Amino acid sequence: MAKSKPLENENQGLSIGKIVIIVILVFTFVPISVLSILYFTNENFKYIANGHLGNAPGAIGKYFQSFPTRDEREAQKRNVANYLLDLDTSRAADKLILIKKEDNALFSDLIKIMSEKNAKKTEPILELIRDNSIKKDILTSTIEQINSEKKLSLSEQAKYYETLSAASLVQEINRVLMDGAVSFRDMGLIIEQMNEKIAVSVLNNLDEEMALKILSNFDSLEKGKKLQEIVAQMKDKERSLVSSAQIYNTELPEKLINDLGQVKKYKLEELSVLYRNMSILQGAQILSRVEDKDFKLNLLNKIKEDEIVREGNDLVTSDLIKATKMFEEYNRKISDLVNVYKKMEPQQIADLISKLYKNNNGVSKYSFENGESFNITDKDLAIEVLRKLSEKVTAQVLAGLDADLASEISKSLALPKEKI
Structure with missing residues (x-):
């Protein structure tokens, strides 16, 4: 029994030592753990700690001095934000997604x-990030791939359409829509992706219901x-030109050269509308007096193209060319006769005019594909020649005619000039 006391004393000493160690550990490691947690979770605490620890001597101080200060950190964030704003939406979204993960x-x-x-x-970047963050199943991914491939295919179709002529393009679109080959x-x-000018031209030349x-x-x-607004404006302009064409139809051709014989008052496409809505005879008489061959060629090509686009075929241009050539020959014949008559004595001219005027068989008849027709008589020729001579010579010629014929011709010359 005497040995038990020293053992008890020894055990008590060990227990006190453990307690002391535990106390030391608690008061040492707990604060360190708490401070560590604060350091890594509280940004304000981290900046304050870095500032104090940066003052420590040696390697420890240098290590903590390498961390940026609050102001430096904010400046870095602003630089990154500016950089991201300068990128396109897709690239900025990709980079922010990576940052968010880290x-x-x-x-x-x-x-x-x-x-x-x-x-x-920033808003479209966030929308793209939200879209990308949605977990996609295999069906959604497949549908997106199909839509992407379809969009590419439609884009290629739009580019192909842009290479076609206006007439071919309108015909092709009408065909594929009517056949159901394209919805x-x-x-x-497709048309949404096309060049705006081409798209507007197509829509303006399609059936109005189809275009809408x-x-x-x-x-x-x-x-x-x-x-739609541009097409509506074009149709309003076209209606106005059609009305103008009806007015021009009633005027003398030689008075319309300045308006309709050059690209000045009207553009080429506007002149095409006017000529297509005037009578063939009126348009031909105007063109027969125009000397600019390039202008006539460009206009006739435009009329032909517009006719094919609108009507599917061209029944105007060939008639217009035919009539223009006839009037050119008629005008040339008058000019040649005037040049010849100017070298003659008045009585000689009077004799020739008398024969021309009385020649009932001298009739030239012309007809066209569109149903129009006209006649030019030698009587018309005689009157036109006298109109081109000077007043003095014309008076002398009339004096050399018999009284009845002179009176009849005088009345014709006194009347306002009529269109052929």
């Missing part, structure tokens, strides 16, 4: 700075509305 707090700070600097640019939805997407149906299938409602 540091969500930094991601939030960058988005806040970007929104403050340029909210309009109105797809045709809307195509426009309703545009992805961009704004672009569809814009093109």
